[in-house]
Amino acid sequence: MLHSTLNTKAQIPRLGLGTWESKGDDGYNAILDAFDAGYRSFDLAYAYGNEEQVGRAFKHIFDSGKAKREDLFITSKLWCTVHRPELVLPAYQQTLKNLQLDYLDLYLVHWPFAMPVGEGDFPKDEQGFRKTERVPLSATWKAMEELYEKGLVKAIGVSNTPVALLYELYCGCKIIPAVNQVELHPFCQQPKLVSFCERIGVHLTAYSPLGRSGGSHAEVNASTHPVLVEIGKKHNKSAAQVALRWQIQRSQNISIIPKSTRKERIIENISIFDFELTPAEMEQIAKLDENRHVVDAAALFNVPIFN
Template identity: 85%
Template sequence: MLHSTLNTNAQIPRVGLGTLDSRGDDGYNAILDAFDAGYRSFDLAYAYLNEEPMGRAFKHIIESGKAKREDLFITSKLWCNDHRPELVLPAYQRTLKNLQLDYLDLYLVHWPFAMPPDSLPISKDKDGFTPVERIPLSATWKAMEELYEKGLVKAIGVSNVTVALLYELYCGCKIIPAVNQVEMHPFCQQPKLISFCERIGVHLTAYCPLGRAAKSGDVNASNHPVLVEIGKKHKKSAAQVALRWQMQRSQNISIIPKSVRKERMIENISIFDFELTPSEMEEIAKLDENRHVIDVEALFDIPLFN
């Protein structure tokens, strides 16, 4: 497995397992299957509502002697209703308890806006809008910095943060985010964000690296004809081409494709035995339409990316 070096000097695997919608026994088995397939990086979040089965899986892997804790790179995320500075530490401790771990390798601010503490992960107020609180990202970040300074977490970062928000945070923080996790795939390539993150030493992790069906149309790298044709030349699937493309774009990018099917996990991690040509990279670059499959405005009534 290839790794990238974070600004903390920690090594993050270039390919990890996304776990959104992996719940109950499916989530538990997904961790075990992914570990057997060679994955050592696992991306979680409190809002995914699957911490307990994930924790049981990590405990089984470690107690069975298959791996030491330091062999795993485990990420989780602070949800929007815990952005008040005094809630950050309790939220982190709750996640550690659920996961049956002593520390996380990476803890991210899931979204750069705050909700009231009593709000559900996806909730609406009496007027039909997502309730928000007036808590700046910088205030939440200071509490995240305290976690790091106390040695409770190995690295801290953000998620879904634009260049403008990241620059504002960068100018005022003591500890530069180690990671910015964002949606990134052939139809939403984010070249300016990649360039800026490289300049200031922030690693990028791409979620939804294959896209998926979206309201605006089919945004699915697994069956796009351009990627299918390129895959035929290398005897690889279109999905493998899309994931390999991310690897070659920058050493500063890791990916977290999600699946609960072991055969798909194996396919997604089997992308280090071929290389795309410069002309193939250019052909894929032409697919960019800045199309997000995560409709933030529909979910939260906040046009974050507009």
């Protein structure tokens, strides 16, 4: 497994398992299948609603003697309803309790928006948008810095944070975010954000690295795109493997967290380190960029930070 070095000097695996929508026994088994396939990085979040079953899977791995806690790189995220500074530590402690862990390797601010506390995890206004609350990201970040300074977490970072907000945070913080987790795939390449994060020493983790298909989101599916399918044929690989490999070759400052609960897909997604795309193929994929987000802050929060 390839690794990148964070600004904390910690090593983050270049590929991990995403766990969004991984529920119940499927979520539990996905962790175990991924571990057996060679995954050592796992991306979680309170908002995914699966911390307890994921925690049981980690406990099983540790109890079996197959791995020690320090062998895994585990990430989770602070949800929007607990952005008030006094709520950050209790939220972090609850996540550790749910996961049956003593610490996280990385804790991220899930969105650069606060939502009101006491109205459920996903409070909505009369228009159907998630409610927002006036808590500045800088205030939440100070509480995140306290977690790090007390040694409670190995690294802290942000997610879904565009250049303007990241730059403002960068200019005023004591501790520079170690990671910015954002949507990156062949149809949403965000080259300016990628370049900026490289320049200021913030690692990027790419979520939805294959886009998404169907459901409530627009269909943006790397697994079936003809250009990626054709490139895959030349390497005896799937289009999905080509899209993941492109991200790995694109920059050493990017890691990826494809999600799946299917054992065969989990194995397929990690089987991308035995081939290399040519410069011409990399250029072909670069031309697919449409700046097309499938996770849209405007649609969720009525705040168009990605535009």
